[in-house]
Amino acid sequence: MFTRRTVVLGGALAVAAASWAKAQGRVREIRVGVTQDALTLDPANHRNRETQTVIRNIYDGLLTRDAEMRIRPEIAESWRQIDARTYEFRLRTGIRFHSGDVLTAEDVKFTFDRLTKDNAMGGQTSPRKGLLGPLQDTVVLDERTVRMVLAEPWPILPAMLPFQEVVNRRHVERVGQEGMQTRPDGCGPFRLAEWRRGEAVILERFADYYGGSTEIPGAGPAQIDRAIFRVMPENSARIAALLAGEVDIITELPASAMRQVEASANAQVMKVNGTRTFFVALNLAKKPFNDVRVRHALNHALDKGAIISRILNNTATPLRGVMSPDAFAFNPDLPEYVHDVARARALLAEAGVPQGTELVLDTVAALKEIAEAIAALLSRTGLRVRAQVWEGAVLTPMWQTPERRRDRDMLLTSWGNGSLDPSDIMVPTLRTGGRGNSAGFSNAEVDRLLDAAETETDQEKRAAMYRRAQAIVTEEAPWIFLWLPQDIYGVARRVQNWRPQADSRINLHRVRVG
Amino acid sequence: MTASRVLERLLQTLPVLFGVSLIVFLMITLTPGDPVEIMLADSRATPEQAARLRADLGLDRPLPERFLLFLGNALRGDFGLSFFHRRPVWDVIAERLPATIELTLAAILLAILVSIPLGVAAAVKRDRWLDRALSAASLFGVSLPGFWFGILLILLFAVTWGIFPVGGRTSFDLEVPRLTGFLLIDTLAAGRLDAFGSALRHLALPAITLGLPTAALLARVVRSSMAEVLTSDYVLFAEAKGLSRARVLGRHALKNALIPVVTVAAIETGSLLGGNMIVETVFGWPGLGRLVVESIFARNYPLVQAAVLLYAVTYVTLNFAADLAYTALNPKVRL
Numbered sequence: 001m002f003t004r005r006t007v008v009l010g011g012a013l014a015v016a017a018a019s020w021a022k023a024q025g026r027v028r029e030i031r032v033g034v035t036q037d038a039l040t041l042d043p044a045n046h047r048n049r050e051t052q053t054v055i056r057n058i059y060d061g062l063l064t065r066d067a068e069m070r071i072r073p074e075i076a077e078s079w080r081q082i083d084a085r086t087y088e089f090r091l092r093t094g095i096r097f098h099s100g101d102v103l104t105a106e107d108v109k110f111t112f113d114r115l116t117k118d119n120a121m122g123g124q125t126s127p128r129k130g131l132l133g134p135l136q137d138t139v140v141l142d143e144r145t146v147r148m149v150l151a152e153p154w155p156i157l158p159a160m161l162p163f164q165e166v167v168n169r170r171h172v173e174r175v176g177q178e179g180m181q182t183r184p185d186g187c188g189p190f191r192l193a194e195w196r197r198g199e200a201v202i203l204e205r206f207a208d209y210y211g212g213s214t215e216i217p218g219a220g221p222a223q224i225d226r227a228i229f230r231v232m233p234e235n236s237a238r239i240a241a242l243l244a245g246e247v248d249i250i251t252e253l254p255a256s257a258m259r260q261v262e263a264s265a266n267a268q269v270m271k272v273n274g275t276r277t278f279f280v281a282l283n284l285a286k287k288p289f290n291d292v293r294v295r296h297a298l299n300h301a302l303d304k305g306a307i308i309s310r311i312l313n314n315t316a317t318p319l320r321g322v323m324s325p326d327a328f329a330f331n332p333d334l335p336e337y338v339h340d341v342a343r344a345r346a347l348l349a350e351a352g353v354p355q356g357t358e359l360v361l362d363t364v365a366a367l368k369e370i371a372e373a374i375a376a377l378l379s380r381t382g383l384r385v386r387a388q389v390w391e392g393a394v395l396t397p398m399w400q401t402p403e404r405r406r407d408r409d410m411l412l413t414s415w416g417n418g419s420l421d422p423s424d425i426m427v428p429t430l431r432t433g434g435r436g437n438s439a440g441f442s443n444a445e446v447d448r449l450l451d452a453a454e455t456e457t458d459q460e461k462r463a464a465m466y467r468r469a470q471a472i473v474t475e476e477a478p479w480i481f482l483w484l485p486q487d488i489y490g491v492a493r494r495v496q497n498w499r500p501q502a503d504s505r506i507n508l509h510r511v512r513v514g
Numbered sequence: 515m516t517a518s519r520v521l522e523r524l525l526q527t528l529p530v531l532f533g534v535s536l537i538v539f540l541m542i543t544l545t546p547g548d549p550v551e552i553m554l555a556d557s558r559a560t561p562e563q564a565a566r567l568r569a570d571l572g573l574d575r576p577l578p579e580r581f582l583l584f585l586g587n588a589l590r591g592d593f594g595l596s597f598f599h600r601r602p603v604w605d606v607i608a609e610r611l612p613a614t615i616e617l618t619l620a621a622i623l624l625a626i627l628v629s630i631p632l633g634v635a636a637a638v639k640r641d642r643w644l645d646r647a648l649s650a651a652s653l654f655g656v657s658l659p660g661f662w663f664g665i666l667l668i669l670l671f672a673v674t675w676g677i678f679p680v681g682g683r684t685s686f687d688l689e690v691p692r693l694t695g696f697l698l699i700d701t702l703a704a705g706r707l708d709a710f711g712s713a714l715r716h717l718a719l720p721a722i723t724l725g726l727p728t729a730a731l732l733a734r735v736v737r738s739s740m741a742e743v744l745t746s747d748y749v750l751f752a753e754a755k756g757l758s759r760a761r762v763l764g765r766h767a768l769k770n771a772l773i774p775v776v777t778v779a780a781i782e783t784g785s786l787l788g789g790n791m792i793v794e795t796v797f798g799w800p801g802l803g804r805l806v807v808e809s810i811f812a813r814n815y816p817l818v819q820a821a822v823l824l825y826a827v828t829y830v831t832l833n834f835a836a837d838l839a840y841t842a843l844n845p846k847v848r849l
Binding site: 027029031036037039040045046118119124125181193194196197198199200202226228230231232233234236237240241243244246 | 562598599600601609610613664665668669672673676679680681682683686687689795796797798800801804805807808
């Protein structure tokens with residue numbers, strides 16, 4: 001546990017080190033090569049990953065995540081769940097925005113009202129409203145305490161709060177909605193020095209930073225003087241910049257370039273599991289997928305390892321079920337559908353599926369290569385599987401309702417789970433009638449468990465319910481379970497105390513450079 | 515060349531611009547599916563934002579009315595809102611335009627500076643080894659894929675030798691107040707020679723990548739034009755008068771040989787302005803070309819429409835300017 005004294009001492013040392021470096025004329029700087037520029041610097045006015053990455057270094061949230069993806073308090077000192085619809089947050093004291101204004105509970109209320117109330121952004125509604133589900137109201141109890149009230153139980157509120165940053169009410173009133181796009185006033189470890197649109201966002205260290213979460217080692221002001229997010233859309237140029245020492249971290253390193261980076265003296269490859277689960281949804285309302293033996297056969301038939309190694313360059317983690325191994329309530333004891341074509345053939349014969357039965361695997365152009373590989377591997381069972389590529393705008397509605405997908409067979413698709421909580425993926429994709437339930441899966445016990453977990457405040461009990469639900473889903477096999485792609489980064493060896501996170505955030509607060 | 519001829523020639527460009535406007539307009543109409551749903555797929559817009567976009571695009575009105583509305587708005591420079599950036603389309607384009615123009619002008623200047631001496635040398639040494647070598651080199655230059663050439667330059671000059679930076683417009687240590695958006699001008703206006711030098715260094719590789727294929731093309735034009743001029747009577751007469759070779763070439767031959775070069779250079783400038791997407795993407799150059807590529811991937815149709823229209827207007831204008839220049843330089847040619 002880190003005491004207040006440790007934090008203060010750490011902060012003082014960091015300030016001293018920074019002053020020394022400046023006195024020596026050396027600016028400790030880290031450069032991150034990203035594929036896209038920030039769209040805005042207003043935390044409430046985007047739904048874009050790269051934008052979030054930049055903004056999260058300027059602004060802090062009520063809660064954050066550590067490198068293991070555990071939820072930790074940040075601006076909040078602590079939080080507790082009062083009941084299924086109410087959460088209470090106790091705020092730290094002495095937090096200042098970059099302008100010098102002190103952060104208050106009113107700022108927190110203003111932030112969440114701006115995010116969730118209709119037309120609260122100068123007549124517009126925040127595009128991030130959907131990320132806060134049924135959050136109905138934020139109430140200030142006293143100058144250090146706010147309470148969030150939900151319209152209905154929503155257990156992933158704490159998991160979703162790291163995605164929202166607290167803004168300065170007075171600053172918003174001063175600069176207006178337009179000003180918020182380019183003149184941020186956060187309370188995060190870095191403040192904006194210059195935004196060269198389309199080229200780079202240049203941040204400088206905020207010396208009066210309160211230090212961030214004390215529950216994550218390295219609290220205190222940032223260890224570097226300057227952080228630059230440099231826009232480099234082209235893969236080869238990004239890699240060249242890393243190898244030339246022009247940038248220190250690059251995102252979206254192509255798997256084919258991993259060996260080149262590893263071979264260089266000054267850079268290395270870092271990988272982390274992403275949060276998007278890939279699967280093949282089987283149309284359960286249609287023969288032969290209404291027979292569980294067929295679904296088991298298809299899971300046994302697919303050699304996931306071959307696709308992961310040959311097409312995905314070993315940059316994906318195979319899954320036995322729905323959830324990422326990094327997620328809350330992940331069930332590590334799920335049985336594996338071992339690759340066994342003979343067994344698959346036997347199960348299909350047992351289910352009375354004739355050899356040569358034609359099946360179609362629908363997908364979009366981006367997944368064509370994988371879909372063709374899956375079709376070829378499934379065809380080894382004697383089925384004749386064909387991949388069919390559609391426009392996304394046509395495919396999505398085609399699989400949305402039971403009537404529209406009546407004649408379809410299989411869908412290669414994926415579902416993001418940024419919250420790393422089962423509620424955010426199992427409810428939409430596996431609960432009866434869920435908006436992403438392409439397979440049309442309906443299981444009374446799974447529905448009961450998912451519903452109960454939504455209102456359960458005891459996290460242990462909630463986790464147990466989700467683990468049980470995962471076991472049933474794996475047994476029922478409404479999908480061919482595939483994999484979780486990894487995010488790949490190229491990182492200069494001089495970068496210390498940084499590693500990629502599953503939520504794709506690039507937090508530079510605790511980074512040091514050698 | 516009378517004013518009425520210029521006006522007539524100007525009016526001839528209108529059908530072209532009208533045709534381009536129609537194609538650009540139909541881009542949204544011919545897209546399968548609901549264009550609003552497609553455009554907003556990644557931006558998670560709220561229902562009222564979707565409704566506003568639908569109204570902005572006039573999707574609830576008859577097609578001819580929508581086209582007239584689009585034309586009227588385009589003439590006023592109003593292309594609606596870029597949902598991706600959540601700002602007016604024209605604001606986003608105007609912000610990126612100077613970088614693209616600066617790169618294009620640098621590339622065309624480089625191309626002219628390289629091509630004229632090489633083209634003249636090839637013509638003077640016609641059918642000798644120098645001519646053959648330059649012909650082969652220009653063929654190679656014209657065939658260079660910009661993507662490959664840019665990466666090659668980065669690997670050699672940035673990664674291996676560290677002479678030039680990999681990308682960007684200027685060093686991050688230098689902050690220059692934005693006056694025009696043209697960095698070479700802004701740095702000089704601010705009296706910042708260090709920043710000017712940095713901007714030049716950053717401009718070098720993208721300008722070479724963009725300019726070299728054009729230089730190869732122009733060199734071929736200069737060579738053939740110069741070769742033709744060198745066999746003309748007045749050049750032979752000048753040589754017979756005993757004028758020095760340099761004087762004959764510089765004073766008499768080159769002046770006339772450059773007339774077609776002006777036309778080609780003007781048209782090439784238009785092509786470079788609209789065709790630098792790849793170079794801007796490779797070098798992380800924050801210009802319009804890269805913005806268009808990003809907008810295509812983000813299905814940001816209003817921005818793509820505006821940019822395509824801008825490219826067309828620029829191209830037509832430069833063609834027109836080339837015609838005017840050609841007539842001015844060579845009175846024998848009439849518009």
